[in-house]
Amino acid sequence: MLKRERHEQIMRQINLHNRVLTTDLVDMLQVSEDTIRRDLQELSESQKLLKVHGGALSRSYQSAYDDNAIYAREAKIVIAKKTISLIKNGMVILTGGGTTIIELVKQLPVHLKATFFTISPFVAIELAKYDGIEVILIGGIFSKNSKVTFGGHVISQLAGINADLCLIGTSAIHPEYGLTDTDWEINELKKAMFQCSKHVAILCISEKLDITLRLKVAGLENIHHLITELPAEEECLREYRSRGLNIH
Structure with missing residues (x-):
């Protein structure tokens, strides 16, 4: 799976469930934990999600007043x-x-x-x-x-x-x-x-x-x-x- 496709899948899970666990993404995308960590770091740096210990959170979930x-x-x-x-x-x-x-x-x-x-x-x-x-x-x-x-x-x-x-x-x-x-x-x-x-x-x-x-x-x-x-x-x-x- 290409990195772009992984990022799309990760963001879909974030948007649907407000948070994702690294372990769940590893199972779902069938890649290594290091790969998922790098993906989450890149998505965090591009302001698409909030990286936290063990996974990531939706930015909209953190900013409830930002319509x-x-x-x-x-x-x-x-x-x-x-x-x-x-x-x-x-x-x-x-x-x-x-x-x-x-x-x-x-x-x-x-x-x-x-x-x-x-x-x-x-x-x-x-x-x-x-x-x-x-x-x-x-x-x-x-x-x-x-x-x-x-x-x-x-x-x-x-x-x-x-x-x-x-x-x-x-x-x-x-x-x-x-x-x-x-x-x-x-x-x-x-x-x-x-x-x-x-x-x-x-x-x-x-x-x-x-x-x-x-x-x-x-x-x-x-x-x-x-x-x-x-x-x-x-x-x-x-x-x-x-x-x-x-x-x-």
Whole structure:
């Protein structure tokens, strides 16, 4: 595989999942670890990603307020506008982090009155702009990679919440294998978020459909809504619909 092709594959993984591990890239591209390290260094020097120990991060994920740097922003705005229909006055809502959730917050009705719990400081800052929203930031260890709080202290706080709706992004979703990811700690956090919520909505750009990663978060039976930028009747969403998800 040519270097240009490797770089394209690496950036696709970065754009889809916000972060990549060197070991995963070695397996996927079938090259040496030294080759991947050099590729990541070159992409970092050209300002296309942020190289970190063990892998790399998306620059847009690190710069949540730079609208121009957000990958697939138009699709995420469509998802955000669709999600608004699930949010009602008086609700207790739990959110994850990431650029799709931030786009959602920017689309909320000005006069919404609700309580939001979030594990993301970036999301909390955006929510604080609304007078009628009570914002509760769940504190714990701060993940420099995912930009959310995690750990046992966060999970214990989540156990005391009874949320009407959980809004969360994903790295991958598959009709058979459900929701998957690559980070063990973040996976355990998402499981706890599911457990304390009456309904769960997954906000997902269509490029992340039909993908599986190495760690399972939850089966589709634990998810109530799937929201993408696609029309709900799209053929690629048929299997998700047949498994009981409300498609938006």
